[in-house]
Amino acid sequence: MIRRGRLVSAIAALMCAASPSSADDLARGRALYQGHEAFAAGRDATANRLPEKFSACARCHGPAGEGGREGEVIAPPLALSRLTAPRDALPAFENEAVIRAAITRGAARGGGALGAAMPRYALQSEELDALLAYLRVIGGPGDHPPGVAAKTVTLGTLLPLSGESAAIGAAILRSLRDRFDESNSRGGVHGRRIELIAIDTAANGAAAAAKELLSREPYAVVAAMWRLDESDVGEAFSRHRVAKIASLAVHEHMSSLDEWDADLLAPLAAQQEALTASLRLCRDDGPHWAIPILPPAQPISGAVWFDAPPRLQRALAEAKGPGCLALGLGAAPAVARALRAGWREHVTLPFPAALLAPPRDGGGADAWRALGLAAGRLAVELLSRSGPQLHERSLLDNLPALAGFELYPGAEARFDRTRRHAFDPGVVSIPAPAGDATPPAARATFFDNGG
16 A cells, blocks of 8 residues: 655655656555555566565665675665666666666666566556656655655554543653653754654544554554554554554464564563463462463463452452462452452563663653653664664664663563564562551562563
């Protein structure tokens, strides 16, 4: 799907007098080159019937037309200025007609043939026109993806900013803005100020909020929240090739994340593993009870699994002696009200327990504030490492380089080439009060990432 808006206005000024290319040609050419729009012939667009995701020019020649190398195969730069100039001992492509022949028939510089690794494309004439239009500007100062301009980069977020969860959304949004304002006060990232668009999910639902945000064409979405059963929201951003950075929408399994996802929180399956491990840490002689985060729960000798907080609350009321509980963050508040003296809760968190510790700046411990700060730090660092020439996947391509990068004091990113979420789960052990009024967080024992 082609995203125009800012792209059209940014590149309209670059249309050269020698070419009748329209802004629509340039936008479509960029979409075809980058792989955001499939060629009309689908798999039949290439003689060797490449899958659509592998037939985009950027796969081999780079998102900025800079060229690339795969083993012994060299994919040369594709900017029109490079194609129409001699390269090494080879002559230039004489004109655009020869370049079209290179794309469709594999005609090389000087009349030879391109290597077999270069696909021969069967394209519509309009597709060729659009590709040639884009090659005139690719990699240049005006070659910006939607949401990026010479002096600004626009990010978006979806948060509950009204209703019963408004305080959560406000804490995250305030922290994001603090991070971005700090960056902007130092001149921005590579000379670009970060602009943030925040859309309320509580007013009309997350799907409507996502549609509104997409209409305003952000470069990426940061710290956005939606429910597990609203997967169509994440899919909408992926269809529009918008990266979801530091997402706070939890997935069930790591395999549920798509190539446009970069979650902040641990998937539910990883949280369940940490919960099971925490139950084994209970050394008390009394009952070992738990509510699983994801069924079916792994059997543990001597442990009893409950399917919902009300059943566990009733069991606690009838218990004759103290014991140990293992709970996810969602079930913990309801069960805590029924907890009796002598019992201990092991609460599994979707983030390292360090985010619940009192921060170094002396402010109050607030996990939502901490998550917003971590998300903002991740976005700024990825923009910094991506350099001034951005494309749609720049931030995602730089995720592996952040392995071990501290997003919040005591909480490091754990991205790698296959892992698309930053944090491992953490576990906090909270003893029930024994007649004192000490807040639970102050009595907590913190475990490092579920260990």
